[in-house]
Amino acid sequence: MNAPTDLNIKLTSFSHGGGCGCKIAPGVLAEILKKSSGFPVPKELMVGIETADDAAVYKLNDEQALIATTDFFMPIVDDPYDFGRIAATNAISDVYAMGGTPIMALALVGMPINKLPLDVIGKILQGGESVCAEAGIPIAGGHTIDSVEPIYGLVVMGLVHPSKVKRNADARAGDKFILGKPLGVGILSAALKKDALDASGYAAMIENTTKLNKPGKSLSDLPGVHALTDVTGFGLLGHLLELARGAGLTARLEMPRIPLLPNVQQFAERGFVTGASGRNWAGYGHEVVLADGITPVQQALLTDPQTSGGLLVSCAASAVDEVLALFKREGFVHAAVIGEMVNGPARVEVTA
Numbered sequence: 001m002n003a004p005t006d007l008n009i010k011l012t013s014f015s016h017g018g019g020c021g022c023k024i025a026p027g028v029l030a031e032i033l034k035k036s037s038g039f040p041v042p043k044e045l046m047v048g049i050e051t052a053d054d055a056a057v058y059k060l061n062d063e064q065a066l067i068a069t070t071d072f073f074m075p076i077v078d079d080p081y082d083f084g085r086i087a088a089t090n091a092i093s094d095v096y097a098m099g100g101t102p103i104m105a106l107a108l109v110g111m112p113i114n115k116l117p118l119d120v121i122g123k124i125l126q127g128g129e130s131v132c133a134e135a136g137i138p139i140a141g142g143h144t145i146d147s148v149e150p151i152y153g154l155v156v157m158g159l160v161h162p163s164k165v166k167r168n169a170d171a172r173a174g175d176k177f178i179l180g181k182p183l184g185v186g187i188l189s190a191a192l193k194k195d196a197l198d199a200s201g202y203a204a205m206i207e208n209t210t211k212l213n214k215p216g217k218s219l220s221d222l223p224g225v226h227a228l229t230d231v232t233g234f235g236l237l238g239h240l241l242e243l244a245r246g247a248g249l250t251a252r253l254e255m256p257r258i259p260l261l262p263n264v265q266q267f268a269e270r271g272f273v274t275g276a277s278g279r280n281w282a283g284y285g286h287e288v289v290l291a292d293g294i295t296p297v298q299q300a301l302l303t304d305p306q307t308s309g310g311l312l313v314s315c316a317a318s319a320v321d322e323v324l325a326l327f328k329r330e331g332f333v334h335a336a337v338i339g340e341m342v343n344g345p346a347r348v349e350v351t352a
Helices: 024-035 080-097 118-135 183-194 197-209 215-219 235-247 264-269 275-287 296-305 318-328
Strands: 046-047 056-059 066-071 101-111 139-146 151-162 177-178 225-230 252-253 288-290 311-315 336-341 347-351
Touching: 046 264, 066 080, 080 101, 080 118, 080 151, 080 197, 080 311, 101 118, 118 139, 118 151, 177 318, 183 197, 183 264, 183 288, 215 225, 215 311, 215 318, 225 235, 235 252, 235 275, 235 296, 235 311, 235 336, 235 347, 264 296, 275 288, 275 296, 288 336, 311 318, 318 336
Parallel strands: 101 139, 252 347, 288 347
Antiparallel strands: 046 056, 056 066, 066 151, 101 151, 177 311, 177 336, 225 311, 252 336
16 A cells, blocks of 8 residues: 555544653653563663662773663654754753763654555654754664554663762752753643644744753763752653652752743643643552642642753752753753752651
């Protein structure tokens, strides 16, 4: 059968979920991994699966460690070029989140060949290539399959000095949290699916999700930066909870200080919330303490799955100005201090 030629196709109509909202719910994932058997870990493996970090890190020598990661998902938008850009930006982010420099990518492509025009598939790949070019890396190969739903992403490799690896487990009491991008991508994507998002809202969503987290490379040079991750499918609460668990401390989050994309709160109040938000809360809500006054809408914002979200930095109070200045130089104008790490049980506390 020949591939269709109609270019007026809604990519999101092929997918049961979109972007990082496709992730397996955190509670289900924990149950799956709990049943996996252990295996010998070589001493060169600096970061593996033990803290649910953003990427694996393998020490090559005294000067170099290899970062390896992969990320892929179904369409979060209908424009194929934008979908490719978002997926590639999201995948590369995990290298930056370890403090590394990306060096190469491999494409992961699954497409319903008999349902999608080949031109549409080509535009998805071109979108990914454009972001890799911006990051200064080649797409050196990959793998393709004929699948029921469109799937696109990358395997990404990077390099970092072994002494400058930034894990998600090394936050310290007294650290301040800085978020590099505003929240709300999942909520805007839900509005987009219901044809409720206007051109300016879509533009803000695309700008946010296609902005490479390049500050991660420079953050690795700052001794005051203790822990680093990026906010994706488990929402801000989920990824902050990973930092708290890794450090064995309490992460105190200040709701009024969290930056949001334009009109996100209004969309959430109108019910534009993803199913992944509820699954996230079901998976880790028992480890979160919400202050009186935190509304269901605010809870939805905190659990909203972010596709290609911002870096989340845990740094010494003395390093805050330097970290914020670094973000601003790279064009991350919404970067903000949103809380701190304090002594206490491994959980997140949200203040109103």
